[in-house]
Amino acid sequence: MHDHHNFHEELTPGYDPKVFKRLLTYARPYSGMLFLSLLLILIVTSIQLAQPYILKIAIDDYILGPGTPRGLQRLGIYFLFIYALGMVLNYLQFIILMQTGQRIIHNIRMELFSHLQKLPIQFFDKNPVGRVVTKVTNDAETLNEMYTSFLVNFIKDLFMLTGIVIIMLRLHTTLALISFSIIPLVIAAITIYRKKARQAFRELRKQLSRINSFFAENIAGIRVIQVFNQERQRLNLFNEINDSHFLAGLKELKLFAVFRPIMDLFRSLALALLLWYGSGSVLTGVIPFGVLYAFITYLDQFFRPLNDMSDKYSILQAAMASAERIFDLMDEKQEYSNIQAKPLTTIQGSIDFDNVWFSYHNEDWVLKNVNFHIAPGEKIAVVGPTGAGKSSLINLINRFYNTTKGEIKIDGQDINKIILQDLRKQIGVIHQDVFLFSGTVKENITLNSIPLTDWELEKIAKSANAYEFIDRLPQKFDTPLGERGILLSSGQRQLLAFARMLAFNPSIFILDEATAHIDSYTEHLLQETLDHAAKGRTSIIIAHRLSTIKQADRIFLIREGRLKEISSFEELTSNLYSYFHE
Ligand SMILES: Nc1ncnc2c1ncn2[C@@H]1O[C@H](COP(=O)(O)OP(=O)(O)OP(=O)(O)O)[C@@H](O)[C@H]1O
Numbered sequence: 001m002h003d004h005h006n007f008h009e010e011l012t013p014g015y016d017p018k019v020f021k022r023l024l025t026y027a028r029p030y031s032g033m034l035f036l037s038l039l040l041i042l043i044v045t046s047i048q049l050a051q052p053y054i055l056k057i058a059i060d061d062y063i064l065g066p067g068t069p070r071g072l073q074r075l076g077i078y079f080l081f082i083y084a085l086g087m088v089l090n091y092l093q094f095i096i097l098m099q100t101g102q103r104i105i106h107n108i109r110m111e112l113f114s115h116l117q118k119l120p121i122q123f124f125d126k127n128p129v130g131r132v133v134t135k136v137t138n139d140a141e142t143l144n145e146m147y148t149s150f151l152v153n154f155i156k157d158l159f160m161l162t163g164i165v166i167i168m169l170r171l172h173t174t175l176a177l178i179s180f181s182i183i184p185l186v187i188a189a190i191t192i193y194r195k196k197a198r199q200a201f202r203e204l205r206k207q208l209s210r211i212n213s214f215f216a217e218n219i220a221g222i223r224v225i226q227v228f229n230q231e232r233q234r235l236n237l238f239n240e241i242n243d244s245h246f247l248a249g250l251k252e253l254k255l256f257a258v259f260r261p262i263m264d265l266f267r268s269l270a271l272a273l274l275l276w277y278g279s280g281s282v283l284t285g286v287i288p289f290g291v292l293y294a295f296i297t298y299l300d301q302f303f304r305p306l307n308d309m310s311d312k313y314s315i316l317q318a319a320m321a322s323a324e325r326i327f328d329l330m331d332e333k334q335e336y337s338n339i340q341a342k343p344l345t346t347i348q349g350s351i352d353f354d355n356v357w358f359s360y361h362n363e364d365w366v367l368k369n370v371n372f373h374i375a376p377g378e379k380i381a382v383v384g385p386t387g388a389g390k391s392s393l394i395n396l397i398n399r400f401y402n403t404t405k406g407e408i409k410i411d412g413q414d415i416n417k418i419i420l421q422d423l424r425k426q427i428g429v430i431h432q433d434v435f436l437f438s439g440t441v442k443e444n445i446t447l448n449s450i451p452l453t454d455w456e457l458e459k460i461a462k463s464a465n466a467y468e469f470i471d472r473l474p475q476k477f478d479t480p481l482g483e484r485g486i487l488l489s490s491g492q493r494q495l496l497a498f499a500r501m502l503a504f505n506p507s508i509f510i511l512d513e514a515t516a517h518i519d520s521y522t523e524h525l526l527q528e529t530l531d532h533a534a535k536g537r538t539s540i541i542i543a544h545r546l547s548t549i550k551q552a553d554r555i556f557l558i559r560e561g562r563l564k565e566i567s568s569f570e571e572l573t574s575n576l577y578s579y580f581h582e
């Protein structure tokens with residue numbers, strides 16, 4: 001059992017200015033909106049700050065002072081008006097901010113998907129699907145919080161805090177200084193909390209990532225689990241991981257649970273100090289009662305953002321961690337693009353391998369000094385034992401991987417010097433396991449990019465021998481496949497893949513035959529389809545069935561990464577055993 005979580009996920013930073021700066025670049029196109037939102041929230045905050053002040057005037061100047069009842073009524077109307085205005089503006093700023101956040105995340109998701117599609121196959125070899133999906137969904141959503149709950153609100157809190165400090169100092173300096181005497185305690189508490197919370201959070205993220213990869217892997221492998229009755233064992237494994245996650249979560253919760261009451265304690269402390277000093281002065285008439293009242297309210301307002309600090313801090317932590325993971329993904333190198341790459345239009349279809357050596361990750365050689373020339377229109381069968389390097393060989397031709405040494409040429413041109421899209425346009429590959437997207441039969445053949453009339457579609461399906469089974473499907477070409485649609489048999493998938501290939505009409509046709517056994521009728525269908533598909537195209541067929549090999553112009557035998565040409569089918573069959581086991 002190995003975990004798939006990678007190194008980066010354990011390195012959860014607290015706050016990284018570089019990551020933060022990069023996050024801001026995504027907000028830049030919306031700086032107008034964000035600024036507007038900030039402006040609105042500052043007005044709302046000012047209104048909130050004004051409310052206790054208005055009440056103070058009401059108490060000191062009217063209720064306890066010389067003011068008239070009429071004046072007090074007017075003040076009441078002001079109060080109501082300001083309150084209503086604050087509500088409307090608050091609503092507006094909320095809508096603007098949330099929409100902006102969603103737009104930013106929308107752009108980030110687009111960029112992620114666009115980037116992801118162009119990553120080399122090696123990336124997907126190394127990164128399990130579950131983790132990549134988590135990045136595009138969860139992490140992007142966490143970032144949203146960063147823009148909505150944090151960015152603007154942080155400035156608002158700062159504004160609120162400084163606003164309160166200034167108002168309190170102006171209202172009554174001594175009383176203000178007494179109230180602020182607890183600030184050093186508050187700062188100390190926040191500092192300690194930050195440090196502890198960072199550790200707890202880091203541990204929690206690590207455990208969460210273990211849970212995610214465990215789920216992804218075990219759902220993918222559900223068939224094996226059920227075939228071998230492994231449900232209980234897997235559950236036990238999961239129980240361990242889940243327990244660790246639970247404990248890590250508990251640790252974080254405990255910190256949360258301590259922080260708030262401590263802040264409450266500090267607030268009460270400040271309040272007690274205020275009352276102790278203030279009430280005496282109020283009674284002796286030194287401080288007006290309204291001022292004391294305003295102070296008490298301001299103190300409450302002062303502690304509100306501080307109380308939320310623990311939540312805000314975990315938002316920041318989570319967002320930073322997510323940002324780092326997302327940027328890691330965005331920084332993954334794409335398929336290198338050769339600046340001098342030339343376009344490739346129509347081709348004859350010759351293929352050359354010149355002293356080609358290949359290994360996947362600088363490990364053992366998978367292909368060793370492979371040389372051959374295939375003339376346009378030739379039909380080649382590739383045979384060899386499992387793991388010999390057959391699939392690897394064809395994955396070099398359309399540059400899923402790059403050769404380690406040596407050169408591959410199409411029509412005499414080095415494939416590294418051809419624009420990648422142009423190269424791939426000329427080569428149609430059908431892999432060992434055919435992949436179908438969720439979508440209709442038609443969509444799976446045209447991939448929504450080849451415009452075909454119904455008549456053309458039917459013709460292609462007939463050439464691929466796929467028409468017969470498609471015609472029997474409930475909605476024919478419009479039958480949904482994959483995900484929640486109909487699941488096809490492996491033979492049917494193969495035939496559909498042929499149809500897809502024919503629709504794209506490449507000059508070079510490569511087939512990695514499925515090793516699965518098929519019935520003789522389907523075999524006959526496939527053979528016919530194959531002949532049709534190879535017609536007029538250079539074709540390389542990794543063959544597992546003798547009938548396929550028989551049709552080939554030449555036979556390449558690959559064994560332990562070395563290629564040897566066999567003169568004829570008869571030579572192969574008469575020496576079959578010695579060819580494969582030596
Ligand atoms: N993506 C990969 N990363 C690393 N090594 C790989 C990868 N794919 C294949 N290999 C290794 O390369 C070698 C050749 O594998 P390849 O898939 O080319 O064999 P094959 O001839 O197609 O076998 P089969 O007939 O079973 O399909 C094997 O030893 C395999 O372990």
Ligand SMILES: [Mg+2]
Nearest residue numbers: 390391432512
């Ligand atoms: Mg293979």
